[in-house]
Amino acid sequence: MKIAYSNLACPEWSMDEVFTHAAKVGFDGVEIRLLDGNVIPYTIDAGLRQQTMKLASDCGVNEICHS
DSSP states (O other): OOOEEEGGGOTTSOHHHHHHHHHHHTOSEEEEOEETTEEOOTTOOHHHHHHHHHHHHHHTOEEEEEO
């Protein structure tokens, strides 16, 4: 089983903080629900999605989903 958390739990954190913390404490991934403290719209730009996926990968965790 893999363990992940939602960034709803830390709305004030930057995306870098979200992924860095996940890796530091041993989570396998993060569900992205917020961006800059706001719920991500279903129309999120593909380029922004790719940036967050790369940041997660660079930190050694998986991005579970944008929801």
